[in-house]
Amino acid sequence: MALETTPGGEPPRFELRFSLTQGAFTVAPDLEIAARAVALFGPSGSGKTSILEAIAGLRRPQRGRIALRGRVLCDTATHINVPVRDRHVGYVPQDVLLFPHLDVKKNITYARRRLRQGSGAQANPPGMDMPDLDHLLGLTTLMDRKVAGLSGGERQRVALARALYSGPDVLLLDEPLAAVDLARRRLILDTLVAIRDDLQVPLVYVTHSPDEARAIADYAIVLDEGKVVAAGKPQDVLP
Amino acid sequence: MQTEILEIALFTTAAALAATVIMLPPGIALAWVLARHRFRGKAVVETLASLPLVMPPVATGLLLLWLVGRRGPVGRLLAPFGIEIVFTPVAVVLAMAIMGLPLLVRTARAGFEQVTKRYEQMAETLGARPWRVFTTVTLPLASRNILAGALLGFTRALGEFGATIVVAGSIPGRTRTLAVGIYTYTETGQDARAAALLVVSVTLAFGAALIANRLARVD
Numbered sequence: 253m254a255l256e257t258t259p260g261g262e263p264p265r266f267e268l269r270f271s272l273t274q275g276a277f278t279v280a281p282d283l284e285i286a287a288r289a290v291a292l293f294g295p296s297g298s299g300k301t302s303i304l305e306a307i308a309g310l311r312r313p314q315r316g317r318i319a320l321r322g323r324v325l326c327d328t329a330t331h332i333n334v335p336v337r338d339r340h341v342g343y344v345p346q347d348v349l350l351f352p353h354l355d356v357k358k359n360i361t362y363a364r365r366r367l368r369q370g371s372g373a374q375a376n377p378p379g380m381d382m383p384d385l386d387h388l389l390g391l392t393t394l395m396d397r398k399v400a401g402l403s404g405g406e407r408q409r410v411a412l413a414r415a416l417y418s419g420p421d422v423l424l425l426d427e428p429l430a431a432v433d434l435a436r437r438r439l440i441l442d443t444l445v446a447i448r449d450d451l452q453v454p455l456v457y458v459t460h461s462p463d464e465a466r467a468i469a470d471y472a473i474v475l476d477e478g479k480v481v482a483a484g485k486p487q488d489v490l491p
Numbered sequence: 492m493q494t495e496i497l498e499i500a501l502f503t504t505a506a507a508l509a510a511t512v513i514m515l516p517p518g519i520a521l522a523w524v525l526a527r528h529r530f531r532g533k534a535v536v537e538t539l540a541s542l543p544l545v546m547p548p549v550a551t552g553l554l555l556l557w558l559v560g561r562r563g564p565v566g567r568l569l570a571p572f573g574i575e576i577v578f579t580p581v582a583v584v585l586a587m588a589i590m591g592l593p594l595l596v597r598t599a600r601a602g603f604e605q606v607t608k609r610y611e612q613m614a615e616t617l618g619a620r621p622w623r624v625f626t627t628v629t630l631p632l633a634s635r636n637i638l639a640g641a642l643l644g645f646t647r648a649l650g651e652f653g654a655t656i657v658v659a660g661s662i663p664g665r666t667r668t669l670a671v672g673i674y675t676y677t678e679t680g681q682d683a684r685a686a687a688l689l690v691v692s693v694t695l696a697f698g699a700a701l702i703a704n705r706l707a708r709v710d
Contacts, residue, residue, distance in 0.1 A: 310612050336615040343616045349609055353631045362627075363617035418617045 263288045263470070264422075264454045270316025270326070272306050279303060279478040280316075289448050289455040291469035293462065293490060298475040300458040301346070304424045307456065308343045309336040320422050321454070342415025342453070346426040348407050350399045356410050357395040363418030388446055389413050390439075404431035408440060416447065423447065426458045444468055462490040492684060495663075500691045503668040506580065507648035510587035511595075511641055518595035518644070519637060523629070525596070526603035544593040548653025555586060555658045582659035583666050587651045591644030598643055602636025603629065635706050642703035649695055669695075 263286045271280040279299030292300040305311040307318055309325065312333065318326040320341075325334045350359050386392050389409045394402070402410065408428055415423055428444070429437045445468065447453050459465050465472050466486045474482040474489050482489040521540055525533070543551050559566045559576040566576065576582050606629055614624045630637070652670035659666040661675045669692045676685035 308616055310616075336612065337618050337620060339616070340618075341616055343613070345609070345613075349607075349613045351610060351613070351628060362614065362619075414617065 262286065264321045265319075266290060266422075266454075266456075267317060267319035268303065268307075270306060270313035270318055270328075272302055272311055272313040272316075274302070274311075277302075277478055279306075279475070281473065281480050283473065283480065283483055285471050285483075287454070287469070287471035289444075289457060289469045289471070291465035291472040291486065291490075292456065292458045292475060293460065293465050293472055294475035295460060297477070299478040300475055301426055302478075303475075304343065304426055304456060304458060307339075307422070308341050308424055309334065309339050310343075323421065340419070340421040342418055342420030342423040344408070344411045344415050344423070344425050344428060346430060346458075348411040348431075350402075350407060350410055350414070352399055354399065355395075356391070356397050356399060356402070359399060359410055360391070360395075360413045360417055362414060385413065385416060385451075388450075389443060403433075405433065405436035405440065408432055409443070412443070412447070416451070416453065420453060422454050422456060424456050427460070428457070429459075429461075429464060441467055465490055492687070496684065496687045496691065498664065499667055499669060499672050499688060500695075502580070503649060503670075504695065506583045506668065507587055507591075507645050507651075509584045510591055510648040511645045513584065514588045514592045514595055514644055515641060518592055518640070519599055519630075522596045522599035522637075522640075523603050523625075526600045540596050541593045543590050543654075548590060548651070549657055550653075551589060552586060552654035552657030555582075555589065555654060559585070559658070577658060578660045578662060578666060580659075580666055583655055583668060586654035586658050587648035590651050590654055591647040594647050595637075595640040595644040598640030599633065599637045602633035602640070605636070606632040639703050639706035642699055642706065646696055646699040646703065649699065650692070 266283070266285040266287065268281045268283045268285070271278060277297075277299070279302045281303060292303055294300055302311060306313055307320070307325065313326060313328065315328040316326075317324065317329070324330075324332050325339050326332060351362065354362070386395075389412060391409060391413055394406060394410065397406075399407070399410070408431065412423075412428070425444070429440060432440055441464070444455065444457075448455055448468070455468065457465070457468050469486050472482075472484065472486040472489050473480055521536075525537060525540070556577060557563050559569075559582070561567070561570055561575065561577070569576065576585065610628050610632065611624050614628045619627065650670055651668070652674065655666075655668055656671050656674070659671075661667050661671045667675065669688050673685050673688045673692065676682070676688065
């Protein structure tokens with residue numbers, strides 16, 4: 253998918269050079285990327301989620317450096333480790349983890365920081381206000397619902413909205429289509445493209461589907477057992 | 492006789508409520524620390540927190556008497572201000588709170604242990620500071636257990652006898668509670684009064700235990 257024509261100037265830069273060991277498993281990417289959407293591709297247990305959690309600050313690399321859009325989040329050489337709450341990442345884990353005791357609206361508005369217009373290092377087109385985001389995600393009819401009664405696709409959309417309402421510098425998505433039925437996948441994928449292009453929020457997208465990776469990403473990292481086995485344009489590196 | 496019984500019932504309920512309110516902040520804090528932190532001497536703190544549950548209540552009462560008595564380490568600090576605790580309603584509340592605390596801590600701790608840490612992590616990624624994470628995520632998700640623990644503590648306080656009689660005595664209209672009243676009336680052959688207190692006692696305890704069990708049930 254060609255993305256060079258998207259507005260907003262230079263694509264954001266990611267610096268992922270770190271080593272994270274948990275037990276016998278080590279994931280150690282060593283990459284500097286300029287991309288609007290990065291796909292982390294590989295089989296289960298290849299370290300995709302570990303990379304997301306390292307970016308979010310939920311796991312701490314033993315050494316190395318993580319920087320996003322010119323902002324250093326973690327650098328063991330200079331003892332920088334930005335707390336999770338100050339990293340400005342929107343994280344949607346695979347099990348979405350909506351707060352079960354809050355309704356949809358309270359989940360979505362949990363973050364007090366609102367979607368900032370022109371957040372991050374680059375100049376954005378005029379930002380979207382909240383009704384547009386609600387409309388984009390098809391949330392207007394869900395607001396007063398309880399979280400427990402939502403379908404997989406609805407949960408995913410609410411989790412996306414909750415992450416976006418925090419005004420993130422990057423959106424970290426862990427297999428966002430895994431719990432969504434086939435009919436709704438296209439819808440969510442289109443929404444993600446709109447988030448990437450219209451809201452100008454860069455994505456890091458974990459998947460084990462090459463089709464999804466191709467549809468959303470302009471850069472792909474192929475992982476196997478914690479090692480980066482290939483990285484580059486999706487059409488060049490994906491099977 | 493009826494006003495006397497009513498007075499004792501109301502005083503006991505009020506004292507047990509006050510004891511519950513007093514034990515909640517330290518109880519919740521202790522439960523959370525024990526559920527979520529590892530530290531040196533944790534086993535000692537754990538044991539101390541459950542001591543009133545396993546010690547004879549009379550022994551706990553004697554310990555309290557020694558602590559807050561006029562010559563005790565706490566009593567001596569309060570004496571210059573004219574504050575005396577022993578044989579006052581305050582002593583009743585204190586004894587109840589100490590005896591109820593272990594039940595609250597145990598139940599609330601189980602509640603905190605059930606809260607998935609990842610919910611707290613999500614709140615952090617959304618920019619919440621630790622206190623906000625605790626009050627908006629951890630506490631609400633553990634609230635059923637905390638409430639159940641508070642009710643258990645309350646029922647324990649309602650029935651408190653051993654520690655109360657040592658540290659507060661059985662002064663009519665001042666420190667006489669349901670349990671102490673039943674004992675005193677039986678001892679002095681006032682069987683009708685004892686029976687009346689028994690009925691009140693059973694009714695209150697039944698209601699509270701019913702609600703506590705309902706809350707503790709996982710649905």
